[in-house]
Amino acid sequence: MAVAASAALTAGLTACGSSDTSGPSSDAGAPQSGGTLRYGLSGAPTCADPAQSGSNQTIYVARQVVDSLTDQDPETGALTPWLAESWDVSSDASSFTFHLRDGVTFSDGTPFTADSVKKNFDAILGTLTAAKAALAASYLAGYTGSTVVDPQTVQVNFAAPNAQFLQATSTVQLGFLSDADVAKSAEQRCAGDLSGTGPFVYESYVQDKSATLAKRAGYAWGSDVFAHDGEAYLDKIEFTIVPESGVRSGSLASGQLDAVSDALPQDAPQIEGSGGRILTTSNPGVPFGFQPNVTRGVLADPAVRAAIVPAINRQELVDTVLGPDFKPATSTLASRTPDYTALSDVTYDPDAAKKILDDAGWVPGPDGIRAKNGTPLSFSVTFSSVFAGNQAILELVQQQLRQVGIDLRLDLVSTAEQTARQGTKDYDSTYYNSTRADGDILRTAFGLDGRNLNARGPIPELDEVLAAQLRTTDPQQRGELIERAQQLILDNGLWLPTVELSQAIGAASAVQDLKFEASARLQFFDAWLSE
Helix, strand or coil: HHHHHHHHHCCCCCCCCCCCCCCCCCCCCCCCCCEEEEEEEECCCCCCHHHHCCHHHHHHHHHCCCCCCCCCCCCCCEEEECCCCEECCCCCCCCCEEECCCCCCCCCCEECCCHHHHHHHHHHHHHHHHCCCHHHHHHHCCCEEEEEEEEEEEEEEEECCCCCHHHCCCCCHHHCCCCCHHHCCHHHHCHHHHHHCEEEEEEEEEECCCEEECCCCCCCCCCCCCCCCCCCCCCEEEEECCCCHHHHHHHCCCCCCCCCCCCHHHHHHHHHHHCEEEEEECCCEEEEEEECCCCCCCHCCCCHHHHHHCCCCCCHHHHHHHHHCECCCCCCCCCCCCCCCCCCCCCCCCCHHHHHHHHHHEEEECCCCEEEEEEEEEEEEEEEECCCCCCHHHHHHHHHHHHHCCEEEEECHHHHHHHHHHHCCCCCEEEEEEEEECCHHHHHHHHHCCCCCCCCCCCHHHHHHHHHHHCCCHHHHHHHHHHHHHHHHHHHCEEEEEEECCCEEEEEECCCCEEEECCCCCCCCEEEECC
């Protein structure tokens, strides 16, 4: 299967709305090199290592330092060359052969070769382990090793068909580090001072505090998705952490920052009043929602999980907290994900929610909260402020659930603590989203061989559907399986969706061509600063 044909393994992305394109202002002129872009992150970059990166704020930094074998066109979803000039896929999608570009080097001066691919992939399932690099490990499900055919050719092998792998090679988690960095421990890799092949290099990195990237001199192997060849335009990117939304927008309006994350609706007037604009795109993948621990507390009752879905007024969440650039979730996949299907069950109907609870024996008490056999209908949700709107969204959900007799308790923790508690499954429910432009994200989140934060046991039909989409190379058949998986996940109460995440980036008028890649993360390679 040649490079053009192999793109059929990934479906096209649906179009998404945007309040502003990321292109240049009409009077900005031709792109010019130089300058430092000062960027305000809403949360800390938690790890310099791309394989261990998870949050958008972390990926915004790591994506600029590493390249991937392929890239994914954000408009069409087609896979295009990057570090691999072409590739061949076996008929059963269990073996992938990549033909690499010549002349690519890491920023420490060492060459990028087929052996680099092998060592990086081996480390993800060895040195790092799935606990440290959960997403990267899920992309390598069934990995049996890589064969170095020659210095510029590598064959990546799996024990069984792995149809999602080709799209996974476009992700930041499967980006590449030098041999010296691959040999480091997981903790050392998180601390920074890493060498990638990307258009920027780490000039400084203080874990959980700040990062400064500098242009990589001599970079000449950009993705086919990039708008220009050669080096990046910007000399530097300075990332600082500014958790408060109002402070971020104020710093942008006053000229202290050039661009900021998570520009919420209340920030727009100040940003636009100073001549700036809001750049938006919606995230593919799993939308924000509750993942219940089905072995613990009242959420072990399927009726409770079923009642929560119609009890949530998703449109009110968007209208009240987020604004028109966001969408209510309508499935267990976000609408921009290939093979997304809207589910009629994801609708607001509080009367239906009350009937489900009535039929299951949950009786309203004098305070309005239901109970059954002396147990109040109460559970907690563990969440972090990795997205600036999370707390306000959950406070409103808390009010909505109370109207049908459910007591929701909010448990705000640090991102690190949420990750740790997800690892031990120490929660009633956990609230998050997960971004990827491929429906296999459902296997990663809900499969028994994935994260399985539901702590569930076997569900034969769902388990078979998730496994079948992994071994199915026909795009139509795979799409049908992914559509079925979305319904089964909802039917079994494994995901209780709320809203779709959108990236809303505030940018000053001088910032040109700051772009989103296919997974809605920022790509700074084409960005430049006008006078």
